[in-house]
Amino acid sequence: MAGILDSVNQRTQLVGQNRLELLLFKLNGRQRFGINVFKVKEVLQCPALTALPQRHPVIKGVASIRGQTISIIDLSKAMGGRPTELTDNCFAIISEYNRSVQGFLVNSVERIINVNWESILPPPKGAGRLNYMTAVTEIDGELVEILDVEKILDEISPASTRVNADIVEQLSHLEQGQHKPILIADDSSVARRQIQKAIASIGMECIVTENGRQALNKLREMAGEGPITEQLSMVISDVEMPEMDGYTLTAEIRSDAKLRDLHVILHTSLSGVFNKALVEKVGANNFIAKFQPDELASAVKSAL
Structure with missing residues (x-):
């Protein structure tokens, strides 16, 4: 022991x-x-x-x-x-x-x-x-x-999914064409629900997947139908997921010519420490800790 x-x-x-x-x-x-x-x-x-x-x-x-x-x-x-x-x-x-x-x-x-x-x-x-x-x-x-x-x-202590009204107001001025869906990858049913509610409050839709492998398959399927950036605004991915983690998913996105231009936010409960060099190495655009709806919405706003 x-x-x-x-x-x-x-x-x-x-x-x-x-x-x-x-x-x-x-x-x-x-x-x-x-x-x-x-x-x-x-x-x-x-x-x-x-x-x-x-x-x-x-x-x-x-x-x-x-x-x-x-x-x-x-x-x-x-x-x-x-x-x-x-x-x-x-x-x-x-x-x-x-x-x-x-x-x-x-x-x-x-x-x-x-x-x-x-x-x-x-x-x-x-x-x-x-x-x-x-x-x-x-x-x-x-x-x-x-x-x-x-x-x-x-x-035990439910997290708020409400986004600050000022952030919602700022995002409401975006052109309709910028409101393309966001692909979510997270293995926790609670986390998926939290993210969906926060994203919905700023007027955007989500495509939900339950792990990195499922997300990558969905992205490749969509890329086969046309330019991926014309179909999605960005990817918000957990780090820890069965079959394929968020770091590997990000690296796969960056190595695929049809996907590499996607904006990727890593969104994780690993809030104590994280490997910043690794985040940069795999090519993620942003890394934020769960779960702060204002911070998540602000990261989406910055990306758009």
């Missing part, structure tokens, strides 16, 4: 190779779950928790960690499972998503694995609206569920 705790912060640089590292953990059962190491700040034995009045039911309490007060979320309960009663032998995975830091209470932490995004697949069809998977992969002959953390966090 000490090896995992010591290595998390040193192993968060694996991006841009269509690969990722997953921290494997378990809740109240045998099922393994995974979280991207790049979003993990540290893993520690569950600290002493202080229960706050009127807190959300899935927040076990708050802890003071390195001078910061952090909410600790009972991940099992948040996903509709059995609540974690005793925390003495549990662990807290401290993570940063969408510009906020929170801890996830888990029963055990196993190890870090290195996998290719191509081996990360969308959840099975028919898994249901209430499932919390954004992707699955197979490790040692067992299915590992990669959680849709954005969905969990949105249920």
